Amino acid sequence: MSLTKKVVVVGGAVSALACGGVYAQDDTVKLGFAGPLTGQNANLGKDVERGARMAVDDLNASPPIIGGQKVKISLQVEDDAGDPRQATQVAQRLVDAGVKGVVGHFNSGATIPASKIYYDAHIPQISQSSTNPKYTMQGFNTAFRLVANDAQLGSVLGKYAVQKLNAKTFAVIDDRTAYGEGIADEFSKSATAAGAKLTSRQYTTDKATDFRGVLTSVKGASPDVVFYGGMDAQGGPMLKQMAQLDIAAKFMGGDGICTGELPSLAGSSLQNRSVVCAEAGGITSEYQPGMQAFKDRFKKKYGEDVVIYAPYAYDAIMILVDAMKRANSSDPAKYLPYLKKTDYKGIIGETQFDNKGDLKDATLTLYTFRDGKRESLGVQH
Template identity: 85%
Template sequence: MKTLKFITAANCVLVVATPMIAHAQESTVKIGFAGPLTGQNANLGKDVERGARMAVDDLNANPPVIGGKKFKVVLNVEDDGGDPRQATQVAQRLVDAGVKGVVGHFNSGATIPASKIYFDNHIPEISQSSTNPKYTQQGFDTAFRLVANDGQLGSVLGKYAVQKLNAKTVAVIDDRTAYGQGIADEFLKSAEASGAKLVGRQYTTDKATDFRGVLTAVKGENPDVVFYGGMDAQGGPMLKQMQQLGMQSKFMGGDGICTGGLPSLAGSALQGRQVICAEAGGITQEYTAGMEDFKKRFKAKYGEDVVIYAPYAYDAVMILVDAMKHAGSSEPAKYLPYLQKTHYKGVIGETRFDSKGDLQNATLTLYTFNDGKRESLGVQH
């Protein structure tokens, strides 16, 4: 504190105590977050935003020390609507706001164009959920991801269709997004390599609600498996319409449909139909207890269950700050080398990045649905 003296009209000295400027200015570090907080995938976007906010709250409960100073972590949140054009605008706003790192974006179609802006401004970005291989194949040393990519997901799902579901014929539908088309292509490549025959390839959009046209075309081929490359917002209604059309095919998809929200979106259409999906991540036995604790804390904090990628967003924030602490600086140029060689053990397990920014030893988890609940079929590497 310091004091200021004022002489009043009555020649009395008035002493006023004021805070020292050094104490008034708290050191902060801004981390950006971007995802679809509105639109059809808002449930998924809000899930990861909550995971990121939970990490920030946990950090600020015991402020991190970076370069010998305590810092308050501030989360700058932006809604990209899952739209590529909006994502680039959001990315520029985060850059202009002075963020030192970014968690997001959610879907590959938004992440890939935004990543160029972060790279041009030397700001590290960790996507907790983008799976299109192109994201980390652009040569950007600022791009990282915490999940398996579509090549790994599609390969496992394609083999599973043939080897475990005995599929001889498959039909493929995708939503024409970078994510949906990418994972559908990888599934088809793997399924055909394993011996299955493609009997139909159809397309829709990530805004569609009526799939009867494409499903009627597929129904005529009577495939053993229908694979959908897209999100649960379309996957659920698609399952309902398959039921209405009397289709008997098994249904498969990637992490976009592999959510705790699919049962409510599909309703009774999940009854009696085998549905297999894969989540681009997986918790090994060593980290099961930590994940369960996270889910309990998340439910207590927000009153809702984890949808899918909140724990990954949580770890993404922690990994950025951990690299800053090791570097002794929140400046990207100084902490980026530490981020590239990170070895962090968090909620989702052990994180190490390869030279492209992909996760080393990435895991994925296969799931099915029974009695309205998602059930694990096991973690795979």
């Protein structure tokens, strides 16, 4: 056990004592968290981990009653580095540790292979951010997600490119990951269906830093829009190199680039309203005050702003525990049927799952950037 994990357990014990409860080992419900805490997406993974930890701290400050007794919630945190192979190793560690539910993984390329291991072990898994439709199309009754999928994201972005940005032509670049390729395919289908013409389809990797080759190929056809399926770590440098090559096209992408980090990664090449992206989630007006209160508490607790998905991880923890409370059991076999019937009003809004584990009424938010900050273009269903 790492020092960090020891601090978490001790902290939970202190919270329990402060509330007047002393817990035996059998009164602890262990949950798992997995995400990229190292590597290119570590800033996003850390954001999600903090959201999950915040939920655990809040629960232990007012201990939940499951099966007629107060319990302490503990969290075993694992780093999958966003890598599919490491993700399966992490998933097996969490299963072997006896976790009762899992929040994660972060990216679809890690979530999809890990989901088979949780399914085989009959352990519920809620991904707060994975958008590839394949995740919930495998027939695993243990798989759930709290965001819109790539089909929804790509469809809305493709229509927006044609109907709002008046794009007649577009080029697509993706990073060859399950996430990047999936959302790029959906955007391409939607934009084509709306009447635009694909001029170039290019590929890179999620480790690349030099995009001048693919961008030079893209530039030849002078597209109105360049869509990138990938993450902000590549999206920012790509924007810089587009500026260097005098590519004037609008730049679009999914939630992978739609982060508060993009302005610092892109620098002065991020011109006002030159980028349009979508976040796989959307907070409707009635939930805005609660979301702002969460962001304020998060900033006070960690000294940093929410990046994107911390609130979703927070609600994922709460949803798992809510199902356990309704089932009067933390046994996955007993609380899974209750998880399927979730109707939970949390930070991100109301959560209900369909029979595949997708949201019944998924929302997404379109954004642009102005003066170095994200600016909402509205929530869509």
